[in-house]
Amino acid sequence: MITRLNTLLPHALAILGLLVLSVIYCKPALNGKILSQSDNAQWQAMSREAMQFKQTHGVTPLWTTSAFGGMPTYQIAMETPYTFTGYIPAILTFGLPKPIDVLFLSALCFYLLCIVLGTNSWVGFVGAVAYTYASYSPIIIVTGHETKMLALAYLPGVIAGFVLIVRKKYLLGTGIMALFLTYLVGANHLQITYYFFLVLAVVAIVYTVYCIVQKQYKHLIISGLLTILALVLALGSNALTLWTTYEYSKESTRGGTSELTPLPGTSADKSKGGLDREYAFRWSYGKFETFTMLVPDIYGGSSSGALSNSSETYKKLVSMGVPEPSAQEATKHWNLYWGDQSVLGTSGPVYMGAVICLLALLGLFVIRSWHKWWLIAISVLGILLAWGSNFSVFNYFMFDHFPMYNKFRAPSQALIITQLSFAALAALTLQELISGKLSREELQRKLKWTGMIIAGMLLVIYAASFGARFTNATNDAGNPGGDDVFRSRLTQMFAGNTQAADELMTALYVDRQDLYHNDVLRTVIFTGLAFLLLWLFLKNRFNATWLLAGISLLIVVDLLQVDNRYLNAESFIDENSYSQPFQASEADQQILQDKDPYYRVLNLTASPFEDAMTSYFHKSIGGYHAAKLQLYADLIERQISRNNISVLNMLNTKYVIVPGNDGHPVAQRNPDALGNAWFVKHILWAKDADAEMKALDHLDTKDSVVIDQRYKALIKDNPSFDSTATISLIANNLNEISYNSMASTPQFAVFSEVYYEQGWHAFIDEQPAPYCRVDYALRGMQVPAGKHTITFRFEPSSYYTGIKLSVSSYIAMLLLLAGSVVMNVGMNKMNKGKPKSV
Incomplete structure (x- = not known):
């Protein structure tokens, strides 16, 4: 018992340290404050109708009318009749408030990965901090990208499960991989999930080569089959989300294809079943901008960053007569960013940490494990993907040929792959340094090489500043850049005074240069201190405990200092104040x-x-x-x-x-709004979608309707318009819409409801009835003479069948996990005292 406690204690302390760090960083959340998240506010607005419906009826509607005329609710807020899937995340995070919960969850999952990769508890703590507090995490948290952060949190846990399978912990690895992959997919951020599968493919290729070289063919086959089992259970547990999303994607701008011929002068460069290429490759990371992983603000940081009262911009505003409080408030949200994403703007750079970059680079020379090779491979992959249109020969090929890749945008997100690999490389490097298995003389030599490479990088970065203009005006295509837009805003602010705007822009360029130089100096200090600690350790000036303590302190200070530029105490507001946007x-x-x-x-x-x-x-x-x-x-x-x-x-x-x-x-x-439904006098038949859309240019939609001729078989007779006929809405309960109609002759009714055939069924007097797409985007149907009740019900089979598949797969996954844990404990007791396999 005492031995077991001694084994568990270091892990308990490390996990406690990660918990305390997340609490300290987001302490206002414990005081009842919540984050002011711009994208979350948008989500709350879109989902309010559904939430109110749930409060009244006890269930979440599957359809919402609150946006774009109508769309499936589960594309805004997915809720299911079962809630037991939330128990495990709640247990893992101790029920802590947002965003403490997701930060701790992320650190916990990466800690698991580090332990599985063979590090000790303290090194695992360092790796978990490196992954969780890289700047991209707090940036997406504060902007409200909660599903993305959840996916990032679970990602290391999935990799940990796969590594356990590789280490012949077959059932335990399968259970853990299936568990965390279930929640990763369940976060419903498909782009991060896609990146995971790219990472898994790279790891699998490297591992396959390793097994072939080692002639471990049986182990390779078993590992492959169990990995497939984990994938099947995880995907099955998310059948509801995946099926409904897939079904919707075929009709959406992400996966569907417009039937219309592109307008003259517009981009026709849209992949089949995917996004327009220009749209997809917005937010492509610049090649030189990649150095923000080492030096955060060389491109200014955020498009809405904060300047101090000592900045040139602040001084210029005050000298122009702007009151100091107004100048302070203005410079809290100033356009500091001037990189390749300037026109669209960015919330901040991807900063991995100066110390982490130093350790990851050193790891290329000192790590002996085969894991190094897949970590290097995904590091490169993440960077190349993030460059997007700035490395078109690679990324356009991916976009055009890789399955589903053309459905994603903002390639800069791919740097999350590198975020994971750099943190893992840094952790494995520290473990190698303290293991004592490499000679200190050899390590000193490799540390020198690493130091010279880092020094060379910093010298290049610093020298590049003297040729930089610190502006992003008109771009290469001749379109206005971010600074052009910002200058226009300043001109409006000063009532058309272009001279004042130009003077402020000049002051801004000086501030950007100062930010650049200050952060280069900052990185020099942190890398210098880390190098010194490593050098003194290798010279036997102190032991591994002091090395890990010093490195941990440097990493925490380094990362949290930068993180506080984006997520800090000012990001939290009282819950009562959160309703202000509404x-x-x-x-x-x-x-x-x-x-x-x-x-x-x-x-x-x-x-x-x-x-x-x-x-x-x-x-x-x-x-x-x-x-x-x-x-x-x-x-x-x-x-x-x-x-x-x-x-x-x-x-x-x-x-x-x-x-x-x-x-x-x-x-x-608008007194001419046509209401919820109406009968028309005339039907115009269009030969195709282009003709249907063109007819709307001059169509009197009150009296006439245009229909694509593909639906001609659904309409038996032309309407014989009855001026006394009536059709009116009885009720719209989102999932079900009912109308009453009365006419002496057959009529054709147009319903002011968006056409979506993946689940809407029509009934006349409770008997199934055909309906079709009319006026390009609405629903229409022939209504027989007499008095009738017309009903539309939203009953997507993907939702109801998906629930059954999800529940059964989830239960199977839990049984596998529970059984694997029990068997693993039993095997450990049986193997107690036996030599451990590597």
Whole structure:
């Protein structure tokens, strides 16, 4: 018993240290404060309708009308009837509040990976800190990319499970891999999941080569089969999410393909079933910008970064007569970034840590394990992928030929792969240094090489500053750069005074240069101190304990110092203050007086198709989502953005919010909105989608409807319009919409509901009835004479069948995990006292 406690104690202390660090870093969360996350606010606005429905009816609806005219709710907020899958994450994180929970979870999973790779507990602590507190993690947390951070947290745990399989801990490794992969996939960030499979492929290739060289063919086959079993269980446990997402993707801008011929002058460079190439490769990391992994702010840091009162920009603002409090507030959100992502902006750089970079580089020379080779391979892979369009010969090939890769954007995210590999390399390097298995003379020589390489890098980075302009104006394509846009904003701020704007831009360039030089000096200090610690250790000036203590302190200070530039105490606000973004304007209040809740709103005071805040109060024509329905995106591009009133009418756009003369939003009522459903006099048949869309240019949507001729078989007779006929909405319960109709002759009805055939079924008097796509994006159907009840029900089989598959696979995964743990404990007792295999 005492021996077992002595074995567990170092791990308990290391895990406790990781827990304490996450609590200290995000201490305001324990005081009831929450993060002010811009993207999370958008999500709250989009999901409010669904959450209110759940409060009333006890279940989450599968369809929402709050954004883009209507879309599946599970693409905004996936909820299932079963909740037991949340128990394990809650146990692992002790029920701590956000973001303490995800930081600790990330550190815990990477700690597991380090231990599985063969490090001791203290080195595992160092590796976990290196992975979790690389700058990208706090940056995505503060911006509200919660699913991405969750996926990052579970990723090391999956790799740990695979490594256990490789080490012949077959059942335990399979159980752990299946468990963490279940939650990684369940985070529903498909791009991070895709990167995981790329990493797994690289590791598998390296491991296969290793086994062939070692002639371990049986072990290779067993490992491969168990890895497949873990994948099947994890993917099966997420059948609900994967199936519904796949089904939706075929109809969305991420996976679907527009039926329309591209407009003249627009990009036709859209891959089949994927994104437009130009759109997909936005946020490509610059090649020289990759040095931010070593020196964080050489490109300014954030597009909305903070400057001190000693900055040239602050001094210039004050000298221009701007009050000091206003100048301080302005310089808290100044455009400091000037890299390749300048026009779009960025929340901050990917900084791995100066000490971590030094250790990872040293690891190339000192690590003897075969793990080094796959870690090097994925390091390079992550960097090449992140360069995106800046390394087009590689990335365009990936985009055009790799399955599903054309559905993802923002290639800079690929640096999470390098974030994992650098942290693992650093941990393995420390373990080699303290193991005593390499001669100190040899290690000193290799440390010298590493020091010279790092010094050379820093010299190149510093020298490059003297040729830099610290600006990103007009880009190579002749389009306005980020600084052009920022200068325009400054000109407006100073009422058209271009001289004042130019003077502020000049001051900004000086501040960017200072940030550059200051961070180079900062990296010199941290790498110098780390080099000194390593050198003195190799000279026997102190033991491994003092080395690890010193290195740990340097890494924690280094990373948290940079992290605090992006996620700090000011990022937290009182929960009561969080509702401020959702305060109803006078225009909102005016619209909400309408007793009929089933209408739509177009808000022109914001970018309507990039902003979800309108959805908090209304059923919006616009919204914010990375994967809109393709047919609705086409309608936005070809009709709504051109202010086609007839199309807005058919979408039942009853109110338009516009800027008033005093700058405050004003609600304008549209008296011609066509309501929820109506009968038309005429049907126009279009030969294809282009003709259907073209007809909308001048179509009177009140009297006529245009339909693609592919649906002709669904409509038996032309409508015989009855002026006395009526059709009205009874109820819209999101998952079910009901109408009453009365007519003396057969009619054709148009419903102001977005067409989505993957789950919507129509019924007339509870008998199945066909319906079709009309006016390119709506639903229509023939209605027989007489009095009838028409019902649309959203019943996607992918959801209901997916639930059954998910539950059964999850239970099987838990049984495997529990059985493997029991067997592993039993095997350990049996093997007690026997020599351990390497």
